[in-house]
Amino acid sequence: MNEPKPPRWAETFLRFLLSPRDRLTVTGDLLEEYRENIHPQRGQREADRWYLSQVAGFAFRGNWLWAALLSGSFITRTALDWFVPPSDFYMRSFVSTWLAVAILLCAGFWAGRQSGLLRSGVLAGIATTLFSAVICAVGTGCLLAIRHDAPTLAAIQGSGGLAEVFTLPVMLVLPGTLLGAVGGLIGRIARRS
């Protein structure tokens, strides 16, 4: 009989998150637990869900700092635009855009240097922007709950509206992927040199 297997893509994803030193041992530990304990007790579907949650845990541990920095800068910018609206958004846009670029490049660089794989940088970019999008949605929701008087609502409209605030972090996934790839490439080169 064939041994049960976790989703192949999830295992591949996990390998990209790990350093070469831990790649085989950690994936081996999870596979052993999956086959000997989780799958016999919970069945294929629940075992796969368990495996995915473990992989998500590794992804979060590797990228939470970058996600926190990215979402922190976004929420700060949003709060400033809503509560201290400027006459011209140029300087704020300039600073927040380049800050986001720097954070995503660093996320990719860190992952690429740790694993020696360009794909780790790509995944770091995706994971960072996705985790950040969730934090941003919660954070901006809280800002709105704290203050939603008429001047604030007018400032929200003047800064692009609510739709932009909630969709922009999600739209960052694509540039985040590209910047993560660039950072990952630099990180890989740094590891080899």
Added chain:
Amino acid sequence: MADILGTFEQAVLLAVVRLDDEAYGRAILKEVQARLQREVAAGAVHATLGRLEQKGLLVSRLGPGTEVRAGRPRRFYTVSASGRRALNDARAAANNLWRGFRWPLKGSYERTEASTLG
């Protein structure tokens, strides 16, 4: 005295001591879960093992894989002399904090004469 270990770090180090020659990632994870009586993410144990090894409290070596692991090797951990010292320090610190109290705590009258230093 070195940095006092956190509760989770102590749980991981003590699991390695308990498992002795069989202390590898998955076995440590299960031992920690059993002792803490809760689900623990593999990533949390893995990160802690890495941190403790970097601090020199653990040493590791690779061992052979098995069929159920698709032949992938296991990393076995041993507590170093510094690790044992850190565990002893953590235990001594906890003992000092608790000295003179009856356990479990119910109220201030549970304090005994020995609960003050000096």
